[in-house]
Amino acid sequence: MYxxxxxxxYWDPTYWLVVVGAVxxxxxxxxxxSTFKKYSRYRSQSGMTGAQAAERxxxxxxxxxxxxxxxxxxxxxxxxxxxxxxxxxxxxYGSNSVAAVGxxxxxxxxxxxxxxxxxxxxxRTAIVPVxxxxxxxxxxxxxxxxxFSSSTGSFLITLGIVCFSAAVLFQLVxxxxxxxxSSRAVKILGETGILGDEELKxxxxxxxxAALTYVASAASAILQLLRLVLLxxxxxxxx
Numbered sequence: 001m002y003x004x005x006x007x008x009x010y011w012d013p014t015y016w017l018v019v020v021g022a023v024x025x026x027x028x029x030x031x032x033x034s035t036f037k038k039y040s041r042y043r044s045q046s047g048m049t050g051a052q053a054a055e056r057x058x059x060x061x062x063x064x065x066x067x068x069x070x071x072x073x074x075x076x077x078x079x080x081x082x083x084x085x086x087x088x089x090x091x092x093y094g095s096n097s098v099a100a101v102g103x104x105x106x107x108x109x110x111x112x113x114x115x116x117x118x119x120x121x122x123x124r125t126a127i128v129p130v131x132x133x134x135x136x137x138x139x140x141x142x143x144x145x146x147x148f149s150s151s152t153g154s155f156l157i158t159l160g161i162v163c164f165s166a167a168v169l170f171q172l173v174x175x176x177x178x179x180x181x182s183s184r185a186v187k188i189l190g191e192t193g194i195l196g197d198e199e200l201k202x203x204x205x206x207x208x209x210a211a212l213t214y215v216a217s218a219a220s221a222i223l224q225l226l227r228l229v230l231l232x233x234x235x236x237x238x239x
Contacts, residue, residue, distance in 0.1 A: 017227040021220030028209075028216035035209035036075060039099035039202045040091070046194050050092040050104035053194050057108040058086070060192055066111050070094075077103050079110035081125055086111055098195060102203035105189050106210070109181030120176045127170045134166030142232060157232045161225070168225050171218040178214045182207040 048056070054068050068086045070093040071077075077089050086107050092100040113121040138160045145156030186204055189195045195203060 012231065014227040014230045017223040017230075021223040024216045025213070025220050028212040032075070032206075032209040032213050035206055036091075036099045036103070039102075039206050040095065040097040042098045042199070042202055044096050044098050044101050044194070044199060045196055047096050048101060048194055049094050049096045050088050050100040051094065053101045053189075054086055054088065054104040054108050056192060056194065057105055057188050058111060060188070061108070061112050061115065063111055063115055075103070077107050079107045079114070081110075081114045081121070084111075084114075098199045098202045099206045101189065101195060102185060102206045103210070105185035105194075105203075106181050106207055108188070109184035110177070112184055113177065113181060118177070118180065120173055120180070124170065124173045124177055127166065127173060131167045131170035134163035138164035138167070138228075142228065146232075161228050161232070164225055164228060168218075168221045171214075171221045174214055175218060178211060182211060 044053075046053075051068055051070070058064070058066055058068075066079075066084045066086050068088065071087040071089055073089050074091045075089055077087060077092055079086050086104075088104055088107065092103045110121065112118075141156050141160030141163060145153045145158075145160060147153065148156065185207065186200055189203065190197075190200055
C-alpha cells in the first residue's frame with residue numbers, strides 16, 4: 001500500500017514515475033534544441049527566410065487568410081486555428097537556415113490541416129477546453145476525495161482520474177497531428193523547390209527531433225496517470 005501520511009502526495013514510491021517522465025521530457029527538449037542549433041548553421045540555397053517560406057507555402061496551398069506573425073522566444077512557433085495566425089519565433093521568422101525553414105513549413109502543415117478539416121486536428125481543437133479543465137480539476141477532486149472514507153470519496157477520486165485522463169487523451173491525439181504536419185512540410189518543401197534534396201535530409205532531422213518532444217510529453221502524461229491510479233487504488237479498494 002502507498003501511504004498518504006508520512007509519504008503523502010509530496011513523496012512516495014510512485015513519484016519515481018513522475019521523475020522518469022520529467023527526465024524523458026528534458027532529454028527530448030535538449031535533443032530538439034541541439035539539433036535545431038546544429039542545422040541553424042546551414043543556410044538554405046534558396047535564401048528564403050522562415051517567414052518567406054511560410055508565405056510561399058500557404059499561397060501554393062491556396063491559403064490567403066492566414067496572417068504570419070513574429071513572436072518572441074526560441075522555438076515558440078505555433079499555428080492558432082481560432083485566429084488563423086501562423087506565429088513564428090525570433091529564431092525562425094527572419095532566419096534563412098534549413099532548420100528555420102523546416103519549422104516554418106511544419107506550422108504551415110497545421111494551417112493546411114485546418115483548411116482541409118483534418119480529423120485529428122479538429123478533434124484536438126475540440127478537446128482543448130476539456131483537457132484544460134480536466135487538468136485543473138483532477139488533483140483538487142482527488143485530494144478532496146481522500147478526505148472521505150465512503151463511496152463519495154471513491155467517486156471523487158475516480159472523477160479526478162477521469163478528468164486527468166482527458167489531458168492524457170489530448171497528448172495522444174496530438175501525436176498524429178504533429179507527425180502529419182511534419183510529413184506535409186517535407187513533401188511541400190521538396191515539391192516547391194524551397195529546399196534541395198540534401199537540405200531536406202537536414203530538415204527531417206530537425207522535425208524528427210521535434211517530434212520526440214511530443215512523444216515524451218505523451219509518455220510523461222501516461223506515467224502521471226499511472227501514478228494516480230496506483231496512488232489512489234488502495235483507498236478506493238478499502239471503501
